[in-house]
Amino acid sequence: MPVVGFAGDGAFGIAVTELTAIGREEWPPVTMVVFRNYQWGAEKRNSTLWYEDNFVGTELDDGVSYAGIARACGLQGVQAKTMEELTTALNTAVVDQMQNGKTTLIEALINQELGEPFRRDAMKKPVVVAGIDPADMRKQ
Ligand SMILES: Cc1ncc(C[n+]2csc(CCOP(=O)(O)OP(=O)(O)O)c2C)c(N)n1
Numbered sequence: 001m002p003v004v005g006f007a008g009d010g011a012f013g014i015a016v017t018e019l020t021a022i023g024r025e026e027w028p029p030v031t032m033v034v035f036r037n038y039q040w041g042a043e044k045r046n047s048t049l050w051y052e053d054n055f056v057g058t059e060l061d062d063g064v065s066y067a068g069i070a071r072a073c074g075l076q077g078v079q080a081k082t083m084e085e086l087t088t089a090l091n092t093a094v095v096d097q098m099q100n101g102k103t104t105l106i107e108a109l110i111n112q113e114l115g116e117p118f119r120r121d122a123m124k125k126p127v128v129v130a131g132i133d134p135a136d137m138r139k140q
């Protein structure tokens, strides 16, 4: 059974050091797909909801290649720019994983459309808790 992982580029960036460890010979190979929209999309969406369409600190460096980092770690790293390329890359990666013992990271370039927050309830205005008014806290 092939093992295929999926992550956003922001989430993957937080744990990107894992690439330095997963290629060990004594460990089984895996396939990883990173959805590359060059942003912390969920955080950006929260910011635009909270702060009248403003956002800050949510753009990722477009000079960084996760496929390149994977190759530097001795793994296979490829970019997929279309659905067809992604299908081909995934098929190749799974065959390489199952038959050739190789780990592949696929960097799937996707659009920057922002979805609805999955925790919209977490984005309610701050409320007074235990007698502390959040407006007063901000003044300090
Ligand atoms: C360990 C950890 N740190 C921070 C967060 C807060 N957080 C939620 S979504 C998100 C950004 C995710 O960006 P990405 O993985 O690129 O997904 P996208 O929304 O762009 O598809 C962050 C930092 C978290 N969930 N977990």
Ligand SMILES: [Mg+2]
Pocket (backbone or CB within 6 Å): 008, 009, 010, 035, 036, 037, 038, 039, 040, 041
């Ligand atoms: Mg992202």
